[in-house]
Amino acid sequence: MKLLFRVLILLLAAGLAAGQNAAPPLPGNVELVRDIEFCQGGGRTLKLDIVRPKPQPASPMPVVVWVHGGGWRSGNKEQGLARIIPLAQRGYLGVTVEYRLSQEAIFPAQIEDVKCAIRFLRAKAKEYGLDSEHIGAWGSSAGGHLAALLGTSGGVTELEGKGGWADYSSRVQAVVDWFGPTDFSLINRPDPMGAENLLLGGTPAQKPELARLASPVAHVSADDPPFLIQHGNRDPLVPVEQSKLFEAALKAAGVSAALTILPGAAHGGPAFTTTENLEKIYGFFDQVLLQKR
Helix, strand or coil: CCCHHHHHHHHHHHHHHHHHHHCCCCCCCCCEEEEEEHHHHHHEEEEEEEECCCCCCCCCEEEEEEEECCCCCCCCCCHHHHHHHHHHHHEEEEEEEECCCCCCCCCCCHHHHHHHHHHHHCCCCHHHCCEEHHHEEEEEEEEHHHHHHHHCCCCHHHHHHCCCCCCCCCCCCCCEECCCCCCCCCCCCCCCHHHHHHHCCCCCCCCCHHHHHCHHHCCCCCCCCEEEEECCCCCCCCCCCCCHHHHHHHHCCCCCCCEEEEEECCCHHHHCCHHHHHHHHHHHHHHHHHCCC
């Protein structure tokens, strides 16, 4: 039964990734800039893609950075193109980033890489015409975890890494977290091939300090940005309680946070990408990143 369960999880992850990897058509009012080198991670160059309005606006654009899922062990930046193209059509600079996967390096490599991308964007604000004071993050599953950790770990030096652009901040001003794990101390999957165990190089019980460092909830503070969290109530991989506890911790610290529980939804799926739900996401970013400029 354990083997069958693992196979089913792998098939689910593969199916989600396959659906996300389908390259969407590029509308005529945006342009795509691929494979921009932004950082050195583990001795190799990491890249990001940008989608921006065409023609480019005269005023600096707010930014939304997509962080892909895949259990920290699969996936790629191309998965995010479908998410950031509509944002570029609304006047945002959309970004989707690469990061080291767990088979290449254990945590904190992943958050170090994503933080380096944020610092790079600020360093290149003039070149790319972006508003460095209005940067949002959005991700699903493992990417939701990394986006949430971006939001709560501003100023946590242990997670910054040495990839470059050290003179710039890695803080973000808004976060959308789609069903990401937020408290690794509550995750107990003994399977050594479990995604969290591969990320940490052991179970959370075996690696308690690293599990705490990886948990967005452990870093919550009053200066965190606004959060929109969404989770399916039938998620078989990341319990919805993870998002409930996270929302409660954010609110207890005085942070603006809202949790939407999608009835009948599992770990991702069409409920998250309906026109109605995506408009909620765009509206959240508009409210936080546009109206406060």
